[in-house]
Amino acid sequence: MEEALLASGSELVTVALKRVNVADAGDDILRHLAHPQFQLLPNTSGVRTAKEAVFAAQLAREALETNWLKLEIHPDPKYLLPDPIETLKAAEELVRLGFxxxxxxxxxxxxxxRLEEVGVAAVMPLGAPIGSNKGLLTREFLEIIIAQSKVPVVVDAGIGAPSHAAAALEMGAAAVLVNTAIAVAGNPVAMGTAFKMAVEAGRMAYEARLAGPVLHREAVASSPLTAFLDR
Amino acid sequence: MEEALLASGSELVTVALKRVNVADAGDDILRHLAHPQFQLLPNTSGVRTAKEAVFAAQLAREALETNWLKLEIHPDPKYLLPDPIETLKAAEELVRLGFxxxxxxxxxxxxxxRLEEVGVAAVMPLGAPIGSNKGLLTREFLEIIIAQSKVPVVVDAGIGAPSHAAAALEMGAAAVLVNTAIAVAGNPVAMGTAFKMAVEAGRMAYEARLAGPVLHREAVASSPLTAFLDR
Amino acid sequence: MEEALLASGSELVTVALKRVNVADAGDDILRHLAHPQFQLLPNTSGVRTAKEAVFAAQLAREALETNWLKLEIHPDPKYLLPDPIETLKAAEELVRLGFxxxxxxxxxxxxxxRLEEVGVAAVMPLGAPIGSNKGLLTREFLEIIIAQSKVPVVVDAGIGAPSHAAAALEMGAAAVLVNTAIAVAGNPVAMGTAFKMAVEAGRMAYEARLAGPVLHREAVASSPLTAFLDR
Amino acid sequence: MEEALLASGSELVTVALKRVNVADAGDDILRHLAHPQFQLLPNTSGVRTAKEAVFAAQLAREALETNWLKLEIHPDPKYLLPDPIETLKAAEELVRLGFxxxxxxxxxxxxxxRLEEVGVAAVMPLGAPIGSNKGLLTREFLEIIIAQSKVPVVVDAGIGAPSHAAAALEMGAAAVLVNTAIAVAGNPVAMGTAFKMAVEAGRMAYEARLAGPVLHREAVASSPLTAFLDR
Incomplete structure (x- = not known):
C-alpha cells in the first residue's frame, strides 16, 4: 500500500479514525502511513452527528498530532452520503477550535x-456515490462550485478512473480524492502512477487553455491547423 | 508547432495532401514535420470517392516516400463525416497496392x-464529429469495436481534452488522434504534454486492471481498503 | 396562459408571492389562476433566509386562503439554487405552524x-439548474431519493421537454414542476398538452413494469418476442 | 400480443420472415397480426448478405402480398448490428425491383x-444496440441525420422507455420502432399505451416549438413567465 501511495504522488492521505487503534503505538495502518512524502488527514467516517464529529476530531488531533481534518458525517450506512446540516454545524465548531x-x-x-463563510480550508463535493466509480455525475454543479469558490475544490467520491481525475482537474478542481479505484486495481502501484499522471495532465490542460478558447466549447474550427501554424 | 508535436510524444503525424505543395522542396509544413521522432502519415482529406482517394494516395507515396496512409473520404463538407462505402472500396484497392x-x-x-478483413493496418473510428471536442460520444460502440478487433483501434475525431484521450486508452484503444484541442489551446506545447501524460496514464490504467476487477463496473466494495491492505 | 394550464392537466399551480399584489383584488395573475381545476400553490421565491420565508408564507396564507406552500429559499440570484440549511429550518417552523x-x-x-422527518408533505429535488432545460442531470441521486422516500417526490427545475417529464415519472417520481419549457414554447397550449401526455405515459410505464423486469436493466433478450407470445 | 399492438396505436408491424411458415395458411403469428389497424412490414432479419436479403424479400412479397420491406442485414449474431455495405447494395436492387x-x-x-439517393422510403438508424434499452446513445448523429434527410427518419433499436420514444420525436424523428421494451414489460398492453402517448407527446412538442426558441438550447430566461403572460 505504501508503494501505491508513493506512486500516486499523493500529498495527503486520509485515514479513518475507527480503523486506528489510538492506544496502540504499533498500529499497523499508521506505521504504513507515516511517511515524509504525505501528510496524514484523519477523517471522521462513521460519525452520524456534528457532536460525534467534534468529539472524534479532538481524539484524532491528540492521537495523530495534526489539526487537519476531513469532516465526514453520513448517517446513512447504505450510500454513505453526507449530511449537509450536521456538516455545516460541525465545521463551524471545528474551525472555532482551530482545526x-x-x-x-x-x-x-x-x-x-456557506462552508466557505464559516472558514473551512477547502470543500470536498462528491462526483458520484462513494465506491461507484461512476465519475463526475455532478459535473454541472461542480462547475458552478468551482466558479464561485474562494477555497480549493477537491472532488471526493466517485472517481473511478484516471480519466475522471483528469476531467476534474481540467475543470479547475484543485485535487481529487481517490480510494476504491486504486485499492481494487489489479496492480495498485501502477494504478497509483496512472492517477498521478492523469492529475498532472488535467492540471496542465487547465492552465494551457487559460489564454485560449474554452476547451469544451463546440469548435467552429474552419481551419484550426492554420491558426496553429500562424502562432 | 514542431515543439508541440515533440511535447505530445506523437509517433505519427498526419498531413493533408492538399496542404502540401509536392513540387516545392522547401514546403514549409513538410520542413516543420520532417523529424526523426515521428513518422509522416499522409491523409486523403478532401477526396470524395474511392477513386480520388487511390489517386491521392499514389501521389502521396511518391512525394513523401512513405506507403503509410490515413484514408479519409468525406463527401460532406459540413460535418466531414466519413463515407463507409467508398472507404471500404478504397481500402481494398490500396491494400492491394501495398499501402x-x-x-x-x-x-x-x-x-x-470488414476493413480488417480486407487487410487494413488499424481502424480509426470517430469519437464525435471532427472539431467538436465532445469526447467519446460513441463509447458504447467503441467498446464493441475494441472487443472484436484484431487490429489496433485508434480513436479519431472528437477528442477535446486529455481526459477524453485517457478514457479512450483506458477502454483499450491503442492510440488517439488529436488536432483541434492542441491546435487551439492557449499554450499548445503544454497541451501537447498534457495529452502525452493522459495517454500514458490511460494505457497504464488499462494494463493495471487486467488482473483485477473491471474498473467501470459498479463496485461492491464493502471494504476496498481492507482488500487493499491484504495484498 | 390559463388555456395552457388547463391543457397541461396541472392540479397545482405555483405563484410567486412577489408577483402578486395582495392588496389588489383585481390582480391580474390571480384572476388568471383562480380556476376549479387547479389549486394555487404560493411559493416563497425571492426570500433568502428561513425567517423571511416564514414571514412570506404567513402573508400568502392570508392573501390566498391556502396553507399549501412551495418553500423556496435561494440566496444566490444567479443560479437560484436552494439553501439546504435555511430550507430545513423554515420547513420545521412552517410545519409547526400548520402549513x-x-x-x-x-x-x-x-x-x-431530514425534511421528511420534520413533516413536509413532499420533497421537490431539482433535476438541473432552473431554466436550463437540461433534464434529469441528477438522475443517480433522484433514484436514491425515490427509493428512500416515504413522501411523494416531485422533480422541480430543469425539466425542459416532455421526454424529461416522462423519464421522471418512469423512475417513480410522483410529479414534475414545469415552467420555462412551456412558457417559452412557440405554442404553450400544445406544449402543455404534450407535457400532460408525457407525464401520463411515464406513470403508466412505471406501473406497467411493476410485475416484470426492470425497464432500464440491460436486456438479456434471447427472444423477447417469443416470451411475449407465450403470455 | 394483438391487444398490446392495438394499444400502442402502431401503424406498421414488422415480422421476421424466419418466424413465418409461409406454406402454412394457419400460421399463428400471421393470424395474430392480420388486422385492419396496422400494415405488415416483413423484415429480413437473419440474412447476412445483400443476395440473401433480395431473395428473402421476394419470398416475403409473395407470401404476405406486400412490397413493403424492412431491410435488415446483420452478419454478426452477437450484437445484431447492421452491415452498411450489404445494406446499400441490397437497397439499390430492391428499389429497382419495386419494393x-x-x-x-x-x-x-x-x-x-446514400440510401436516400438510391430511393429508400425511409431510413431507420439505431439509437443503441438492439435489446439494450439504452435509449438515444447516438443522439448527436441522429440530429445530423434528421437535419439532412429528405425521407422520414425512424429510430430503430435501443428504445427502452416511453421517454426515449418521446425524445426521438421531439428531435424530429418521424417514428420509432419498439419491441423489447413492450415485449418484456410486466403489462405489455399498458406499456403499449404508454408508448403511444409518449410518441404523441414528443411529436406535439416538436411542432409546438417551431415558432419559438429551440427547446434544448440553454434558456436565457430572464423572466419566462412574463414573456408567457404577454402572449
Missing part, C-alpha cells in the same frame, strides 16, 4: 459557499 | 470488421 | 430524509 | 444520404 477543516459534502453550490 | 492503410470511419463495428 | 410544506431543494438524499 | 424499402442501419449520416 483545518476539509468537509466532504454533496455537490451543492449553496452549501459550499 | 499500410489506416481508415477514418464512423464507430461502426461491422464496418470495422 | 402543508413542499420544499424545493438540491437532489440531496440525506436532506430529503 | 418500398426501409433499411435498418447504424446512425451514420453519410450512409443515410
Amino acid at each position: 483545518v477543516v476539509l468537509p466532504y459534502i454533496h455537490a451543492d453550490p449553496v452549501l459550499c459557499k | 499500410v492503410v489506416l481508415p477514418y470511419i464512423h464507430a461502426d463495428p461491422v464496418l470495422c470488421k | 402543508v410544506v413542499l420544499p424545493y431543494i438540491h437532489a440531496d438524499p440525506v436532506l430529503c430524509k | 418500398v424499402v426501409l433499411p435498418y442501419i447504424h446512425a451514420d449520416p453519410v450512409l443515410c444520404k
